[in-house]
Amino acid sequence: MRRVGPEQLDEACAVVRDGGVIVFPTDTVYGLGCDPTCRPAIARIYALKGRSHEKPLALYFAHVDDLMPYVLADERAVALARRFLPGPLTLVVARPAAVDPYLVDGLPTLGLRVPAHALCEALLEQAGPLAATSANQTGAEPYTGREALHLVPGADLLLDDGPAPVGVASTVVDLSQPEPRLLREGTLPYSAILQALGM
Secondary structure, eight states: OEEEOGGGHHHHHHHHHTTOOEEEOOSSSOEEEEOTTOHHHHHHHHHHHTOOTTSOOEEEOSSHHHHGGGTTTOHHHHHHHHHHOSSSEEEEEEOOTTSOGGGGTTOSEEEEEOOOOHHHHHHHHHHOOEEEEESOSSSOOOOSHHHHHHHOTTSSEEEOOSSOSSOSOOEEEEOSSSSOEEEEOOSSOHHHHHHHTTO
C-alpha cells in the first residue's frame, strides 16, 4: 500500500475512480473505502477485512445535505442528522431502492455517515460518496494511519493525516424499525440521541 499525505488528495481520488480501495482519515478512526458502484472494489473490502457480509458497508458523505435524500422518509433520521452530523454518528435506515443491494449483501438496511474531518470532507467532495468501514480486521480501532497500514496492508493507498481526532468508532443507531435501537455506543452518548428524539 502506498502512503501519501494530504497534498496527494488528487491521487487518492484517482485510485477510487479507477476501482481501487483506499484507507482514509475520519473524525473517529481511519476508514477503508471505495466507489460504492464498483462491485469488485466492494468485494475486496470484505476480503481485506475478513468481514462477514452480515456486517455491511456504510455510505460516507461530505455534507449533511448529501445524505438527506437517503433519510427523507424517516423524520427521526432527519432530526438526528440535523442535530449531530457531521459527527461521530452512523444512522442505519431502510435501504433506498436506488442503492445497489450488493453494497449491503442484500440486507434491507443501510448505514450513513458524515464525518467531521476536513480532509475526509475534501476527499468525499472530490471523489463522491464512499462505501466504507473502519480500516481493521480484528476489532482494533485504527487511530493513526500507521495502525491502519498494519491492519489492512492490502489496500491500494493510505491517505495519511495523522491521528484521528476522536479515536473511537462512531455511535451506531438503527432507525429501520419503529423503535430506535443502539447497535454500538461511541463518544456520542445514546442518551443524547434519545433526548433529541424526545424519548
